[in-house]
Each structure stands twice: as C-alpha cells, then as structure tokens.
Amino acid sequence: MTGSSGDKQPKYQRIADTLKAAIDAGQYCAGDRLPGENDLMDEYGVARMTARQALGVLQSEGIAEARRGAGVFVRDFRPLRRRGIQRLAQGQWGSGRSIWSADIDNRLLVVDQVSVTEQGAPEHVARVLGVDPGEPMCVRHRRFVLDGKPVLLSTSYLPAGLVAGTAITREDTGPGGTYARLAEIGAKPVHFREEVRSRMPGAEEAARLELSAGTPVILICRTAFADEGQVVELNEMILDAASYVLEYDFDA
Amino acid sequence: MTGSSGDKQPKYQRIADTLKAAIDAGQYCAGDRLPGENDLMDEYGVARMTARQALGVLQSEGIAEARRGAGVFVRDFRPLRRRGIQRLAQGQWGSGRSIWSADIDNRLLVVDQVSVTEQGAPEHVARVLGVDPGEPMCVRHRRFVLDGKPVLLSTSYLPAGLVAGTAITREDTGPGGTYARLAEIGAKPVHFREEVRSRMPGAEEAARLELSAGTPVILICRTAFADEGQVVELNEMILDAASYVLEYDFDA
DNA sequence: TAGTGGTCTAGACCACGGC
DNA sequence: CCGTGGTCTAGACCACTAG
Numbered sequence: 001m002t003g004s005s006g007d008k009q010p011k012y013q014r015i016a017d018t019l020k021a022a023i024d025a026g027q028y029c030a031g032d033r034l035p036g037e038n039d040l041m042d043e044y045g046v047a048r049m050t051a052r053q054a055l056g057v058l059q060s061e062g063i064a065e066a067r068r069g070a071g072v073f074v075r076d077f078r079p080l081r082r083r084g085i086q087r088l089a090q091g092q093w094g095s096g097r098s099i100w101s102a103d104i105d106n107r108l109l110v111v112d113q114v115s116v117t118e119q120g121a122p123e124h125v126a127r128v129l130g131v132d133p134g135e136p137m138c139v140r141h142r143r144f145v146l147d148g149k150p151v152l153l154s155t156s157y158l159p160a161g162l163v164a165g166t167a168i169t170r171e172d173t174g175p176g177g178t179y180a181r182l183a184e185i186g187a188k189p190v191h192f193r194e195e196v197r198s199r200m201p202g203a204e205e206a207a208r209l210e211l212s213a214g215t216p217v218i219l220i221c222r223t224a225f226a227d228e229g230q231v232v233e234l235n236e237m238i239l240d241a242a243s244y245v246l247e248y249d250f251d252a
Numbered sequence: 253m254t255g256s257s258g259d260k261q262p263k264y265q266r267i268a269d270t271l272k273a274a275i276d277a278g279q280y281c282a283g284d285r286l287p288g289e290n291d292l293m294d295e296y297g298v299a300r301m302t303a304r305q306a307l308g309v310l311q312s313e314g315i316a317e318a319r320r321g322a323g324v325f326v327r328d329f330r331p332l333r334r335r336g337i338q339r340l341a342q343g344q345w346g347s348g349r350s351i352w353s354a355d356i357d358n359r360l361l362v363v364d365q366v367s368v369t370e371q372g373a374p375e376h377v378a379r380v381l382g383v384d385p386g387e388p389m390c391v392r393h394r395r396f397v398l399d400g401k402p403v404l405l406s407t408s409y410l411p412a413g414l415v416a417g418t419a420i421t422r423e424d425t426g427p428g429g430t431y432a433r434l435a436e437i438g439a440k441p442v443h444f445r446e447e448v449r450s451r452m453p454g455a456e457e458a459a460r461l462e463l464s465a466g467t468p469v470i471l472i473c474r475t476a477f478a479d480e481g482q483v484v485e486l487n488e489m490i491l492d493a494a495s496y497v498l499e500y501d502f503d504a
Numbered sequence: 505t506a507g508t509g510g511t512c513t514a515g516a517c518c519a520c521g522g523c
Numbered sequence: 524c525c526g527t528g529g530t531c532t533a534g535a536c537c538a539c540t541a542g
Contacts, residue, residue, distance in 0.1 A: 010511060013455070020454075036527065047513045049301075052528085060312065060465075061452045069521035069527050079449065085502045194500045197331065198450035198468045198493040200314045203265075213312075216450045216468035216493070241450040241468070248446045248500045250337045262530060288508065299532045304509085321508050321540035 012050050015040060016057035023063065023074055030076030034064055062214035062242065075212070079245045080151065086249065088179075088192055113143035113208075114171045118160050125157050128223060129231050136160035138169055140178075143208065146243070150209045153238040162187060162232065178233065179224070187232045189224035196220050198241060209240045216241040267296055267306035272315065275326055282328030286316060314466035314494065327464070331497045332403065338501065340431075340444055365395035365460075366423045370412050377409050380475060381483050388412035390421055392430075395460065398495070402461045405490040414439060414484065430485065431476070439484045441476035448472050450493060461492045468493040 009017075019035070022028055035043065040051035055072050058064035065075045120134035129135075140156040156178065158168060166181045167174045173181055179189055201209065201217045209217070218241045224233040261269075271287070274280055287295065292303035307324050310316035317327045372386035381387075392408040408430065410420060418433045419426045425433055431441055453461065453469045461469070470493045476485040 050512060061454060066528060084500055088504055090504050190504050192502055196448060196498040198470050200312060200466050202313060214452050218450050246448040248336055250444055252340055252342050252442050302531060318509060
C-alpha cells in the first residue's frame with residue numbers, strides 16, 4: 001500500500017508517508033532526529049506550514065516527538081506490563097509488600113503529589129458506591145513516577161465512615177497498603193472489576209503526565225467489592241498509554 | 253485551574269479553553285455546532301489559522317469533530333461494554349451462539365471485509381505461537397460494523413495444520429464459531445490472555461474504522477491456550493476507543 | 505449558491521537548546 | 524551564537540454540504 005496510486009493526497013500527507021516509510025525501512029531508528037521543517041521545505045519545495053503539517057502527522061500518530069530548539073525525533077515504545085489479575089491476588093498484598101513493587105524490576109518508582117482529603121462523593125462516584133452524592137468520602141490522590149517519567153495518576157475513593165481512624169486516612173498506608181488495612185477492619189476486598197477505556201488527554205492531564213503530542217491516556221476504573229457485595233473502594237487511574245501494556249489472564 | 257493567571261498562554265489555547273468551558277457549562281451539548289472559523293476570527297480578532305488551531309485543539313482531544321462544509325460539532329461518548337472474561341466463559345460459545353451476540357442488544361451487527369487465507373506466520377506471531385517464522389497459518393480477517401459504524405478490526409491466526417479441513421478455514425465458521433470448532437477437534441481453549449494497549453491510529457486504520465481526529469485505538473492481543481498450554485489461536489483486535497469500554501471482572 | 509472546513513503560500517517574531 | 528520548533532498573520536483556491 002501507499003503505492004504510487006494517483007489518489008491525489010495532500011502534499012503534507014505524501015511527505016508524512018515518505019517519512020513513515022523511511023522509519024519502517026530502518027533509515028531512522030528510535031531516538032534519531034528526522035529532517036526538520038527547513039529540510040523538508042528545501043527537499044519538497046513547500047511552505048513552512050506544509051512541512052510543519054507533515055511533521056505534525058507523525059507527532060499526532062505518536063511516531064515522532066518534537067523537542068523545541070533541537071528537532072523532531074523518532075519515539076520508541078517500551079511499555080511496562082501491568083498484570084491486572086495476578087497483581088491483585090491476595091498473596092500480593094496479604095504478605096505485606098506494596099502492590100506496586102510487583103510491577104517493577106530494577107526501576108525507581110517514586111510516588112509524589114500525594115494528598116488525602118475528606119470530601120463529598122461526586123455524582124458518578126456516588127452512583128457506583130450506591131450512596132448519596134455528597135456523602136463524605138476519603139479521597140486519596142497519588143502520582144506514580146517511574147525512572148523520572150510520570151506514568152500514572154490515581155484517585156481513590158473510600159467511604160469516610162468505613163476507614164476513619166485507619167492508616168488509609170494517612171499518606172502512608174503502611175505495609176500491604178490500602179487493601180491490607182481494609183482486611184484488618186473486616187472489609188477485605190474479595191472481588192474486583194476493572195473498566196478500561198482510552199481517550200486523548202486534556203491539557204492538565206497531559207501536563208501532569210508530561211505527555212508528548214499524540215499520546216492517549218488509558219483510563220482504568222477499578223471497583224473493589226467486599227464479600228457482601230459492598231463496594232469498599234473506587235479507584236480511578238489515568239495511565240500514559242505509551243508506558244503501559246495491560247494484561248488480563250483468565251480461564252474459560 | 254485555567255484561572256485568570258497571567259500565564260501567557262497562546263491565543264489559540266485561550267480560545268480553546270473558552271470553548272471547552274462553554275461545553276462543560278452546558279452551553280453546547282453533544283451534537284451541537286460550535287462557532288466556526290469565521291465566527292472565532294470575528295469574535296477574537298485573530299487570523300484564520302489561529303482560529304483553526306483553536307478548533308484543532310478540541311478535535312485532537314476528541315471533544316469535537318469537524319464535518320466538512322457543515323461545521324465543527326461537539327462529540328458524544330456512548331461506548332459499548334465488552335466483558336472480557338464472561339464473554340469467553342464456556343457457556344457462551346459452547347451453546348452454539350455467536351460470541352458476538354453476547355455484546356449487543358437491539359443493535360445491528362454486520363461482519364464484513366471477511367477474508368480467510370493461508371500464509372506464513374509473521375515474526376511476532378511465530379514468537380508467541382512458539383513456531384518458526386513462515387510456518388503456515390490460517391489467517392482470518394474480519395471487520396465488525398455496529399449500526400453502520402465500524403468498531404473493530406480483527407485478525408486471527410491459527411496453526412494451518414491444526415485447523416485444516418474444519419469450518420475455521422471457511423468464512424462462516426458455523427454455530428459457536430471458531431472456539432466451538434476447536435473444541436470439536438480436541439483443541440478446546442481453556443485459558444486466555446488479553447494484552448491491552450492504546451495508541452493513535454495510522455492513516456489506514458483510521459480509514460477502515462472511519463475514525464475522526466482525536467480518536468485513539470485500543471489494541472487487544474488475545475492468546476488462547478488449550479489444556480496442554482499449547483497456543484491454538486492468536487487474535488489481534490483494533491478497536492475504536494470511542495466505541496468501547498472494556499470490563500474485566502475477577503476475584504482476589 | 506453561500507458558507508463551511510481543508511489545504512497551501514510567504515512572510516514574521518519569539519523562546520528555547522545545543523554548541 | 525544560530526538553528527530549531529512554536530506561534531501568528533493575511534491572504535488564496537478548493538471540495539464539500541446544506542438550504
């Protein structure tokens with residue numbers, strides 16, 4: 001495909017396709033600098049905005065990344081593997097290690113932008129939790145930064161009455177994390193539901209995750225159920241899609 | 253956020269933020285037409301390309317959609333729910349109904365662009381299947397169109413030797429689909445792994461799924477294992493991210 | 505047919521990065 | 524410093540859609 005058919009494509013698309021073909025052919029590898037706007041203007045005899053638009057195609061497809069003052073570079077894709085099911089098996093958090101240490105090998109994970117507040121349940125949260133909007137909730141915000149790159153934003157909602165007085169209301173939830181604390185107060189999560197979708201980030205999300213153009217986010221909304229079917233936590237996560245592969249393993 | 257701080261934002265960003273705020277405030281609802289390029293030029297006293305850039309922000313965030321000759325319109329988000337685990341429970345395909353009918357209620361699902369060919373295993377497929385690259389595979393391509401909107405592209409790889417002579421090599425695999433046929437030849441899938449990621453589509457993917465700008469795709473790579481741990485199928489799916497929510501339900 | 509968005513040109517000034 | 528990409532202007536022609 002992309003052959004020499006007389007499809008009457010726009011110029012910028014033809015230039016973009018040529019660059020993509022060169023990347024596929026290995027003429028440019030991950031991290032290499034692509035021809036800049038000026039190069040393309042000379043080579044194809046087009047105006048600045050047209051060359052710019054061609055490079056914009058590669059950026060909006062997540063293939064390339066512009067660095068101001070330096071050039072446009074080929075991106076690479078080396079995602080983390082997030083095992084959705086095994087990571088929540090009881091052995092992981094029952095034993096006292098952080099859930100997150102299951103994900104990472106030889107990498108530096110920093111949790112920052114932590115805040116724990118009590119506020120009223122937003123409407124969509126209340127609906128899932130089965131409570132009234134405005135019901136007091138313990139809201140935990142966190143950002144996870146792996147090797148200096150932010151990869152995940154997390155917002156966790158728990159019923160304020162349920163978790164009052166536990167370490168869940170503190171920034172450091174202690175060994176085993178939130179789920180170990182829930183187990184200690186008789187609200188052990190026994191069932192989980194994860195809903196996954198993807199969209200482009202808003203400006204604030206892109207800033208907090210330091211996303212370059214053309215990178216979507218993955219949204220995971222996890223609901224944790226105790227053994228009476230009671231919802232004990234709702235966790236909304238925003239992931240850099242270029243940093244993650246989610247894995248779900250299950251039997252027929 | 254987006255307060256009146258003297259952040260010295262670009263004009264197009266300020267215009268875009270104003271439009272987004274108006275949408276959030278309910279001044280424009282899903283399907284409504286937004287102010288066009290000419291409107292913004294008049295209202296803000298900017299050049300054509302700047303107004304255009306502002307509208308481009310909303311489009312690249314998936315908030316709005318341009319319709320040529322008509323205007324720029326607010327998009328909506330009414331996704332399908334795809335239950336990753338229950339839908340592959342044996343009751344679903346063991347009973348003879350199509351797996352896909354489990355997903356849809358009162359909607360017209362059309363499967364088109366079907367092709368079944370035999371070709372050599374691509375390198376990445378061979379690696380997962382544990383065979384040599386070029387090993388003959390049965391390759392099934394399909395496109396799923398729901399109520400006239402393409403939502404999913406599927407490419408399925410099965411060992412050619414295993415499925416030779418079965419309905420799997422025909423376009424219509426018969427009641428219960430591929431998995432029912434595999435069960436009949438003693439290669440019943442008992443375990444599945446789904447790997448999920450997201451990125452922006454390439455031009456061909458966007459065309460086949462009729463995606464508007466600012467819509468990512470979700471990639472699902474599903475591996476089906478028979479009871480000896482043997483891989484019997486690898487299914488690569490490309491989903492319109494604006495059409496789907498994936499759901500995974502599991503116990504701790 | 506009138507108005508819309510899609511493409512394109514030929515300039516301009518700026519902020520930032522590497523040298 | 525000089526080249527890079529980021530923003531912006533003021534025009535132009537086109538294809539498409541709605542009325």
